[in-house]
Amino acid sequence: MESGAYLHYWLLPNSSFWLGLQEARQQLPTITDSLEKTLEIAAKLQTLYYSMSSRVRNDLRTRILNADDLSPIFFEIDTAAHFWQLGYEIEWAEPLDKPGLRIPEFTLINGSNKVEVECKSKRADSGRKIHRPDFYKLVDEVAASLSSSGYIGKVNIVVPDRMPIHNTWKKQVATAIDQLLISTVLHTQFNDGTEITIDLHKLGEIVIPAEKVVVEARKNIHPYSYLAIIAKVYGNWLTNPLIFELKSKSDDRSIKNIFDNLKDANHQFTGENASMICCFVPEVDSFAGLQQDSALFRMTAKFFKNHAKPYVFAVSYSSNFFRTITPFGISKSSPSISIENPFYDEKFGPRIRMFQ
Numbered sequence: 186m187e188s189g190a191y192l193h194y195w196l197l198p199n200s201s202f203w204l205g206l207q208e209a210r211q212q213l214p215t216i217t218d219s220l221e222k223t224l225e226i227a228a229k230l231q232t233l234y235y236s237m238s239s240r241v242r243n244d245l246r247t248r249i250l251n252a253d254d255l256s257p258i259f260f261e262i263d264t265a266a267h268f269w270q271l272g273y274e275i276e277w278a279e280p281l282d283k284p285g286l287r288i289p290e291f292t293l294i295n296g297s298n299k300v301e302v303e304c305k306s307k308r309a310d311s312g313r314k315i316h317r318p319d320f321y322k323l324v325d326e327v328a329a330s331l332s333s334s335g336y337i338g339k340v341n342i343v344v345p346d347r348m349p350i351h352n353t354w355k356k357q358v359a360t361a362i363d364q365l366l367i368s369t370v371l372h373t374q375f376n377d378g379t380e381i382t383i384d385l386h387k388l389g390e391i392v393i394p395a396e397k398v399v400v401e402a403r404k405n406i407h408p409y410s411y412l413a414i415i416a417k418v419y420g421n422w423l424t425n426p427l428i429f430e431l432k433s434k435s436d437d438r439s440i441k442n443i444f445d446n447l448k449d450a451n452h453q454f455t456g457e458n459a460s461m462i463c464c465f466v467p468e469v470d471s472f473a474g475l476q477q478d479s480a481l482f483r484m485t486a487k488f489f490k491n492h493a494k495p496y497v498f499a500v501s502y503s504s505n506f507f508r509t510i511t512p513f514g515i516s517k518s519s520p521s522i523s524i525e526n527p528f529y530d531e532k533f534g535p536r537i538r539m540f541q
Contacts, residue, residue: 345378
């Protein structure tokens with residue numbers, strides 16, 4: 186049976202939909218995390234159901250049952266539900282019988298205005314130097330002895346390029362951490378360029394608010410680092426939390442993959458209406474500061490200048506939902522940013538409001 190970081194950060198999130206279906210039959214009205222995601226999708230589907238023709242419903246059902254990755258489908262549903270909440274009517278594109286023909290996901294209708302929407306969802310590990318399942322398995326192997334020995338603190342690992350996945354390297358990491366714990370230095374480097382820095386202490390049973398641990402873990406984090414927190418959980422409190430961060434010195438190819446997605450989406454539209462591309466970029470905590478002079482902004486500007494059709498008026502980026510607990514209840518929101526095309530031809534219609 187899998188456990189630890191690999192279970193918590195990888196297996197459960199990627200199987201939550203199916204686990205939720207099972208729990209829905211067994212545990213109502215108890216609401217678990219996996220059931221919550223399923224009910225959320227079910228509520229959106231129920232709302233959008235009557236705007237779909239029978240062919241669209243059947244096509245969606247087939248895609249869900251046959252997909253090895255459900256996130257692109259759920260992103261389409263989330264995007265449609267978002268614009269439905271903003272007051273737009275959703276007109277779903279009918280599945281095409283002829284192979285090779287391309288259409289957008291759906292069209293937004295508000296009076297006489299129509300806007301075509303194409304959704305693109307990037308896999309979390311696409312173009313990245315570190316694959317999450319391998320990182321989480323490494324954390325599980327290293328954290329067991331640290332937790333049982335009562336340590337609290339942080340382990341930082343930096344690799345020169347891709348994260349090695351062979352067992353020899355993993356054992357070398359575990360051994361290096363053990364040696365640092367009994368030495369006077371806190372940093373070591375392997376012959377392959379891997380660097381390990383520890384800040385670990387034995388302080389007895391230390392209980393810290395979970396929110397404080399998460400904020401501290403994400404402070405000054407590299408955009409493409411991976412984090413895992415191992416601790417005993419008591420409600421909203423963590424006992425002896427261990428924070429693991431791993432990053433690569435080499436740039437990911439994530440931006441290149443997003444750029445390829447934009448160019449592909451560019452060909453999905455009919456060319457008759459204003460159009461927009463909505464991209465899901467996983468595991469981004471905030472898009473703040475990316476409106477200008479960032480790799481994402483420069484890549485999007487290059488797309489607008491060299492590739493975008495004149496009817497594409499904007500590209501939006503959004504990431505995973507997160508929950509915020511307030512005195513009035515629990516709210517869910519998603520980091521988002523919209524970048525408008527300065528070369529858009531206004532003859533295709535007015536630009537629309539994308540966020541509230």
